[in-house]
Each structure stands twice: as C-alpha cells, then as structure tokens.
Amino acid sequence: MWSASLYLKDPAGARFVAGGPAEVELLLGSPLPSLPPPDREGGRSVFAVRFHPQLRTLLLRFLQGLLSQIGAEGAAPPDRAGRDLPRDQADYEEALERLLQSVRAADRRLGLLNLCWLALTRDVAESLHELEAKSPAIKKAKYSLHPLLSSFYKRVNQSARRVVDRNCPGRVAFLAGTRENTALVDALLDDGFAFTELSISDVDFNQFLAANKRYRLSADVFFELYSILVRETERRLREGDRGLLARMARHLPDLPKEHWQTPAGAAKVMMNSHVLPYLLADAWTTGTRLMASARIKAEADKRRPAEIVDAFLDLISGVKRFEILAHVRDQVVLHGPFGASLDDRVSKGMRLYEFGDSATVLNSAVNASVLFLDLRGFTKTSEGHISERDLTRELYTVFDEFVPHVRRFGGTVDKFLGDGIMVNYGTDHLDPLNPLNALRTAILCQETLQRMREEGTTYFKMGIAIHYGRVYIARFIADEQAVQTTVIGRNVNLAGRLSAGATRALDEDEEPGAAGRSGAPGMSVTVDASGTLINEGIAISRDTLVQLESQLPLVHVEKDGRSVMEYFDEQISKRIQLSYAGDAKFKGVRSSFPVYAVSFEG
Secondary structure: HHHHHHHHOOEEEEEEEEHHHHHEEEEEEEOOOOOOEEEEEEEEEEEEEEHHHHHHHHHHHHHHHHHHHHHOOOOOHHHHHOOOOOHHHHHHHHHHHHHHHHHHHOOOOOOOHHHHHHHHHHHHHHHHHHHHHOOHHHHHHHHHHHHHHHHHHHHHHHHHHHHHHHOOOHHHHHHHHOOOOOOHHHOOOOHHOOOOOOOOHOOOHHHHHHHHHHOOOOHHHHHHHHHHHHHHHHHHHHOOOHHHHHHHHHHOOOOHHHOOOOOOHHHHEEEEEEEOHHHOOOOOHHHHHOOHHHHHHHOOOOOOOHHHHHHHHHHHHHHHHHHHHHHHOOOEEEOHHHHHOHHHHHHHHEEEEEOOOOOOOOOEEEEEEEEEEEOOOOOHHHHHOOOHHHOOOHHHHHHHHHHHHHHHHHOOOEEEEEOOEEEEOOOOOOOOOOHHHHHHHHHHHHHHHHHHOOOOOOEEEEEEEEEEEEEEEEEEEOOOOEEEEEEEEEHHHEEEEEEHHHEHHHHHOOOOOOHHHHOOOOOEEEOOOOOOOEEOOOOOOEEHHHHHHHHHHEEEEEEEOEEEEEEEEEEEEEEEEEEEEEEOOOOOOOOOOEEEEEEOOO
C-alpha cells in the first residue's frame, strides 16, 4: 500500500529517525495513518491540494491578530491594527469548521482528513514564515503561539466531528471504521512543531523550549541530557557494547556502519526507540554520568528524576514524529485558486485534492489500464466434473502463480471474480508505462498457464483483455473494518466484454485432464464476419494500442499476408507482435470495437 512507503525517509538523509518502518509504527501506531494515493512528479510522490480561495486570507488575519495579542511587533499591517481578534477568529473558525465537516463527510477511510490536516498545518507554517519575512521579530514570538493554536485547532476539529455526527448519528464512526488511527492528526495538533516550522532543521530549540510549556523541560537541561547520552552512545560503540550492537542490528539495520562514529550517526543511534530506554535503564553507568552533571543534579533537586526522564522522552518522541510528518508533508503542494499548472495537471489525468465547502478529489476518474484474466473451462467444471473443494484448490494454484507477475509490474488486484482476476494499472499513480506493464503481465500470465497445462497441473484456458481509458475510483464500505476499492465505468465494462468474448468460446471447454494429454492449446483472438469475438489469447483495444505506440518503437512488418507490429521487450525477453483481429460488436455498444491480437515469442 502506498501509505506505508510515504512515511519512510532515507536513513542517510534523516536527522533523528533511522529505524525504518518498525520505528515509524512505534511512533505513529499500526496500521499507519492512511493517506490517499499521490501522483508521481519528478521521481517523487506529490499531493496537489487546493483550499477555498478565501481560507488563506482568513488565516493571515487570524494569525496577525494572535501575534498582536501576544505583543509581537509588526504583526498586523496599519490598516488592520484596530481589527477585532474575536471577529477574525470567528470568521476563520466558521470557514474552517465547514471545511472539516465536508472532509469528514467525504472521507471513506481514504485518509482525506489526514491529508487535509497535513495541508492545513503547512499552510499555517508557510503563512507564519511569510509574516516573519516582513517582520523578523515574529520569529521569536511565534513559538508562544503553540498553546493558542493547539487549543483552537483541536476545538474546531472536535466541533466539526460533533456536527457531522449530530446531523447523521453514527456516520463518523461508520466512515472512520474501528481501525481508525488518529495519531497523525494528534501529533500535528499536540507536538508543537507543525504550526510554526516547515522542517525539524528549522526549529530553534532554545526559543522553542523557552516559550513552549508543552514539554516541561528547559533548553539547558535538554541539551545537557542530549549531549551526555550521545557521548555515552559513542563510547559504547567504540568499546563494542554487546547490548547496544544487538539492538542496532535488529532495529537499525539500514544505518551504515561507517556512519556510527560520526556525531550525527551517534545521535540517530541514541534516539532510537529501543536504544534510548536501554541506555537510561543502566543506572550504574548512564545514571552516574547524568547525575555527575551539575545542571541535571540541580534540576533533580527540584523534581523527581523520573519526571525529568519522562519529559525528555516525550520531547524526543515529538521531535521524531515531526521529522516523519514533515517528510510526508513535504509531499504536499499547495496550489492557488487558479493557474495554468492546475489546468495542465487536470488535463493529464492527475489528481487534485480540493478542500472547501465540499471536499472533492478532482480526477477520481483517472486514465488507467484495466486487465481482465478470464479462465475458460470454469463453467463445465463447476457443473459437476470436479468437486468444489478441488476446483477451489485448482484456482488457488493458478491464481497464486499470476499474482507475482501483477506485483512485479506495479498492478493492483481490484478483485477476484471466481473464474478470473481484474487488475488495474494507473489507479495508484500515473505512469505512461502502465499499458505496457499490463501487457507484460498478460503475456507472463498466459505463458504461465500454458506451462501449467503442459505439466497437467490445470486444464483451464484463458482469455485476457486490456483496455485503456478513464475509470472512476470508488470506495465501498462493507462494515466497521472492510473497505472495497474498485474502479467503475464504461471502460471497465468494455474491458470485461473484451475478455469474455463469445459464449461459444466459453462453453466449448475441454474435459478435465485433456490438457495434460494434448499439450498446450493454440492461443488465438478472432472476430468473425458477424462481429463475434472469440478470445482464447490476449486481446487489446485500439485505445491501448495508441498508448503502446506512443511509448514503444514498434516495427511494422508483413507476416503470413497480414500487417504486424513488432517489439522486443527486454524486461520479459519476449518478441511481442500486435495485429488487427477485427471489429467486434458488443450488445449495448453502438459502434463496432476494433480489437487487436497479441502474440509473443521467446
């Protein structure tokens, strides 16, 4: 699933978090908070987000009012110096609550609410940086805003949830499901970093801890604890501490060994969620070194050492959570209300997440390649030639061989259809090679089935179809846990028609065991004079062919008196041949449907 990969940062580029998926789950829970599918731009994941155009104006007024309230110089422009803060706050709160209500009502366990809060906090941080550029005095004052911002946004978030639940009792719980993970939103609202900073490297910890009472730890004590623990980590690494090395081998496997002895590497090791408790549990060594510090000893005279340790661990967890969430939030690109870039994005079939009075995802209808793998022989078999148990086992055997091919080329299994599989390419991310990857999958699955027939493992034949076009992504909620994501629309129906072919091809199946005796059948795609399609091979639509032609150096040759397009695919080491099979006629479809047959060698 795309959500998990979005949280992972390269250990070499991370400042504090290097423990991989396990550490991320320790900090944010498992399963990780869901996020909707991003697009790929310039080799990275991107969420394009657009808020209601009035929201930024209301936000700036709200922030200027808060900064003026706490005495920040230059916070409000002269023309707004006398503006009433409660009025600004009420206007912004009303708009924000409507926005959050619409997001909650539209979020079908897709992660829209999480994305919305990532974008909202980014908008706040960018707005503060914009104000800071005009008045440097705001840089210091902004850290005092956290308790005000945190309480405000938590209140609005809770109020929006109550309103949606009141208007439709039980709706919020049903849409969220029993496995809802609120850790992302909780961390953004509580930890104190997301509203004021764009990245963890921008945080001034001296000013942050001086102004922010959330962590109950002074900057002096924090840095003293931090320095001693890093030095203790460095010493244990030099001396080969077995307990430390064992934890690193298990929980920091991706951290290069040459990185250990650098100050930055030692800090990552020390802050690991499994290493830090190990160090602090050693009262004789680590504890003695900590209490040898006059600054820490003085702090311990004021309150219990356990309280100091808890406050330190709380801050470390907050820092690491924000580094993870800032990495995810960096993938959010905020767009203004208009612009050529948005028109270009929409025209290319890329997603735009719009959050306003009605939350919508532009281009939930995306260009995708739909692949149907439709087994032949299922009808006769299910009518009595084989028991249901043996039939199920045979389907397991066949489908288990197909799924790795689907995964290899980035496909998503939409659903198993009893006697077939529906696979999508392009619903997770936009890639011009999606039609080609669907074709590669089809060829390998057909080749796999042919091998299994020769071995006598199965007697099924198969008709495969690939159609490219716009499909709509839908999410159906079955119960408190299950969500079925699928694609619907005319082009999905056409892909299914293309795979099924004529009834005659479905009924004229071989008897059980015939494949093992007669060997591999010929695979063919034909269209007769009446427009009836018979598909026992791989059939693709003209729309799919157009996409393939735009990506591949197809060579036109004459073969057996017909025109054939050829291409050698190095990924699967096959020579692929495409040829026109005829114009099929489908019931309910007005115009004829050009069909092309795929054959392969190698």
